[in-house]
Amino acid sequence: MTDTIFQASDLANRRTEILEQARHGLAQIRDKDSTSLVMLPERRLRMLEEIAKWSLAHMRLDDLLRRDAEPSVSELGDLAWLRVFEVEDLREFVDELHAVLIAAHSDQDPSALDEFIHAWRTTARQLEDPLRRSILLGRHDPDDFVEAPAPR
Template identity: 30%
Template structure:
């Protein structure tokens, strides 16, 4: 990160400062000691979208390590993890970790947000016992029937 003092910037420096901010980040220190940091909007968006996630992920992992019965209160924004069984929860946490690393490296938090939304939707489905049974039921032979090949009839177009 490039750091400059506010009084030191002329027009050429401001242009260079802006170009560097597009590539990484730059900082201007005011005469009172305060600092302003400039970063590309995409990088800021990625950081803003991913910043709270490490603490939430660590909390979820700590609670999961302590017990299989999770408290929604302890999980905060990841409370939906409590709806999942142990295996699905472990898979979700691993995917969160991977998506978080990808968001930080690619400077794009959209895949992280999309993955969190998909897992939250899965948890919502699994909360309902009937829906859970539909998705986790093992099929047996009685679940399948023989059908005839459709025949061309008067209402079927060639």
């Protein structure tokens, strides 16, 4: 938090100081009715919103997986795109999401979280196609592969 708490009347006379403090973290303003207001950079607010959203999703999915049953589409809710994964994969998702959330909060940067979600969504889309699914999850025998001649 901040050591300085501005009054609503300070917005008229000390706005430059308030804005400067907000740019560097946050500025706290006490309204006439004693409501505490906070001003902070939008990117920080968005980062906090993303971490909160995915933290809630993490807790919900972790709770669903503790039951040892595959979650239904309705139980997954807005995470229904994960329905193509088996329970073991969902556990891996939860474990990785936990680590990424910690890193994103520590770095104050949601880009690792964005990349993580994008990668899992891309994989989920690939697994929805039966042919791609059979290729991605099928067994591969080294004898199925042959050396290709060099192009001329």
